[in-house]
Amino acid sequence: MAPDDIIVLQDVAKTYRMGEVDVRPLQGVSIAIRRGEFVAIQGASGSGKTTLLNLVGCLDRPTSGHYVLNGRDVSRLSRDELARVRHETFGFVFQNFALLGRTSALDNVEMPLLYGNPPPARERKERARAMLERVGLGERMTHHPGQLSGGQQQRVAIARALVTRPHVLLADEPTGNLDTHAGADVMKLFLELNREGLTIVLVTHDSAVAAQTARTIHVSDGRILEAAA
Amino acid sequence: MKPGVAFLLAGRSLLRHRVRTGLAMLGIVIGIAAVICMVALGQGASAMVQAQLDAMGRNLLMIWPGAASSSGGFSFGGGTTVTLTPADGDAILEEVPSVIAVTPVERTRAQIVNGDKNWYPNNIYGVSESFPNVRSWPVDEGDFFTEREVAGSAKVCLIGRTVADNLFAEEGESPLGRSLRIKNVPFKIMGVLRPKGTSSFGTDQDDVVVLPWTTCLNLLEGSSFDNIDQLLCAADKPENIDRAIAEITEVLRARHRLTEAEPSDFRIYSMAEMAATSVQTADIMSRLLAGIASISLLVGGIGIMNIMLVSVTERTREIGLRLAVGARGRDILQQFLVEAVMLTGVAGLIGMGLGAIVSHVIANAQSWPLEISRPIMLLAAVFSCAVGVFFGLYPALRAAQLDPIEALRYE
Numbered sequence: 341m342a343p344d345d346i347i348v349l350q351d352v353a354k355t356y357r358m359g360e361v362d363v364r365p366l367q368g369v370s371i372a373i374r375r376g377e378f379v380a381i382q383g384a385s386g387s388g389k390t391t392l393l394n395l396v397g398c399l400d401r402p403t404s405g406h407y408v409l410n411g412r413d414v415s416r417l418s419r420d421e422l423a424r425v426r427h428e429t430f431g432f433v434f435q436n437f438a439l440l441g442r443t444s445a446l447d448n449v450e451m452p453l454l455y456g457n458p459p460p461a462r463e464r465k466e467r468a469r470a471m472l473e474r475v476g477l478g479e480r481m482t483h484h485p486g487q488l489s490g491g492q493q494q495r496v497a498i499a500r501a502l503v504t505r506p507h508v509l510l511a512d513e514p515t516g517n518l519d520t521h522a523g524a525d526v527m528k529l530f531l532e533l534n535r536e537g538l539t540i541v542l543v544t545h546d547s548a549v550a551a552q553t554a555r556t557i558h559v560s561d562g563r564i565l566e567a568a569a
Numbered sequence: 570m571k572p573g574v575a576f577l578l579a580g581r582s583l584l585r586h587r588v589r590t591g592l593a594m595l596g597i598v599i600g601i602a603a604v605i606c607m608v609a610l611g612q613g614a615s616a617m618v619q620a621q622l623d624a625m626g627r628n629l630l631m632i633w634p635g636a637a638s639s640s641g642g643f644s645f646g647g648g649t650t651v652t653l654t655p656a657d658g659d660a661i662l663e664e665v666p667s668v669i670a671v672t673p674v675e676r677t678r679a680q681i682v683n684g685d686k687n688w689y690p691n692n693i694y695g696v697s698e699s700f701p702n703v704r705s706w707p708v709d710e711g712d713f714f715t716e717r718e719v720a721g722s723a724k725v726c727l728i729g730r731t732v733a734d735n736l737f738a739e740e741g742e743s744p745l746g747r748s749l750r751i752k753n754v755p756f757k758i759m760g761v762l763r764p765k766g767t768s769s770f771g772t773d774q775d776d777v778v779v780l781p782w783t784t785c786l787n788l789l790e791g792s793s794f795d796n797i798d799q800l801l802c803a804a805d806k807p808e809n810i811d812r813a814i815a816e817i818t819e820v821l822r823a824r825h826r827l828t829e830a831e832p833s834d835f836r837i838y839s840m841a842e843m844a845a846t847s848v849q850t851a852d853i854m855s856r857l858l859a860g861i862a863s864i865s866l867l868v869g870g871i872g873i874m875n876i877m878l879v880s881v882t883e884r885t886r887e888i889g890l891r892l893a894v895g896a897r898g899r900d901i902l903q904q905f906l907v908e909a910v911m912l913t914g915v916a917g918l919i920g921m922g923l924g925a926i927v928s929h930v931i932a933n934a935q936s937w938p939l940e941i942s943r944p945i946m947l948l949a950a951v952f953s954c955a956v957g958v959f960f961g962l963y964p965a966l967r968a969a970q971l972d973p974i975e976a977l978r979y980e
Contacts, residue, residue: 419897420898420899424897426895428895434890455895
């Protein structure tokens with residue numbers, strides 16, 4: 341394990357029962373992602389890429405194998421401990437934006453800061469405001485999601501993911517619901533953030549999107565096909 | 570999660586769905602208001618009975634002579650023996666420590682006359698100087714007569730407000746120092762008794778003339794014996810009434826030389842005993858009404874549970890998102906629980922206000938006394954929050970146990 345590896349999966353498998361059958365979305369996956377990398381996980385629908393992202397994001401625990409995050413084995417942590425790891429380590433961006441309806445962009449971005457050890461209200465607002473300005477939405481703070489375009493909504497979601505100052509940004513098909521132009525904007529923002537030193541792991545089925553990242557991990561039938569640097 | 574943050578979240582989420590929040594609250598508002606009204610009116614009724622009791626003198630004991638019977642076993646009915654005397658009263662005062670005052674009462678009825686006006690009062694009482702103490706019945710104007718007037722069979726009297734109004738009102742001056750005639754004997758009016766109003770039996774207690782018992786017996790009734798109609802005793806406190814009754818019984822039986830085989834030739838009643846029934850009735854009514862009202866509170870609570878369950882289902886993805894950004898199960902639990910409690914707590918406050926207003930309106934319209942006590946308000950506040958906890962817990966637990974991945978994917 342290299343010293344600057346932030347995410348290390350060692351022979352990780354996931355199995356769960358669905359009625360009478362065992363489903364094995366992941367079967368013995370090993371990956372190492374270094375600090376500051378921009379990695380795409382690419383695969384067809386049902387390949388296990390989303391399960392992989394859930395495991396990496398500590399939303400789920402592996403059935404077997406080990407996951408070492410920032411030098412700490414997190415594969416057997418409790419629900420609450422995982423929540424804390426997620427809060428301190430990751431920012432999530434989803435395909436459907438997952439913004440709270442009828443809630444201003446500012447309140448949406450502030451939301452993650454309410455958990456863990458919440459800073460005082462004024463600092464929360466200040467950080468949320470700064471993040472919205474960072475993603476270019478300084479003029480839209482009081483707008484509700486319904487009053488924003490898809491691209492703007494996804495940028496609010498990115499601001500929300502970044503407001504906790506995460507080590508890793510995890511994005512699940514971030515451009516999937518956007519038109520080409522807005523999708524390109526979002527990718528441009530990701531590349532900028534990565535240049536500033538943020539580690540980004542992005543899941544996509546779209547090879548054009550994957551091609552913009554420095555490294556692509558191909559997943560098929562629950563296995564890694566290629567992990568070229 | 571800090572409590573302040575939980576309240577902030579709950580407030581925001583409730584304000585997001587104003588109509589739904591308002592309707593969910595309505596059930597609790599009505600429930601709490603109904604309970605407040607019923608309890609306030611019930612306690613008012615009970616207070617009214619208590620007040621009537623106080624007007625009679627709560628520590629009052631009444632001793633009546635028993636039934637006389639001829640040697641052939643023919644009973645003459647209660648009050649027909651002639652054994653109760655003022656001396657019995659003196660003995661009771663001396664020997665029963667919990668009795669603090671005693672007065673004999675001789676009752677008669679007669680026409681009273683002032684000049685060309687006359688009146689037929691409900692009662693003419695012959696009593697001792699202790700009467701105002703025993704009946705807790707102070708004198709409004711003038712003074713009560715003293716031991717000297719009683720000893721000397723003085724021709725003095727005090728009158729109740731009704732008598733004063735009927736005999737002296739038109740002259741526009743105080744009846745004090747004036748005189749009235751009873752059976753052609755002139756009596757000097759020493760004072761006017763403070764109005765007591767209607768008794769719990771419906772008689773006008775102020776339609777009364779009070780004079781020394783000696784005068785009443787000797788002059789008005791022409792009797793040369795000193796047996797009287799009734800002895801009234803005041804106990805020092807209500808708790809001692811039962812003991813006083815037992816001790817008085819002992820003293821009187823000894824004085825009347827009754828053997829153990831003979832029944833007592835007197836009966837003792839306490840005011841408390843007579844009023845206990847009506848107080849109890851008022852209490853039962855008040856509890857019954859509050860019970861019925863709390864059913865509406867229960868229904869309101871079920872409404873809250875329903876709304877919270879709908880809200881948890883509808884916000885499954887929001888819960889998933891919150892879990893993803895680092896909320897723990899207990900943060901989610903707290904958020905939904907605080908939301909439910911806030912809902913019912915605010916509804917409870919509104920209900921308390923509404924209940925107070927409605928019971929004032931009813932009280933004014935029906936001239937029914939009303940009593941909104943601080944404990945019942947406190948209880949209502951606590952209870953409405955408790956309804957929130959009770960009916961909010963199950964939906965909140967369901968929210969807290971959601972799996973983040975499934976919740977995020979929920980459509």
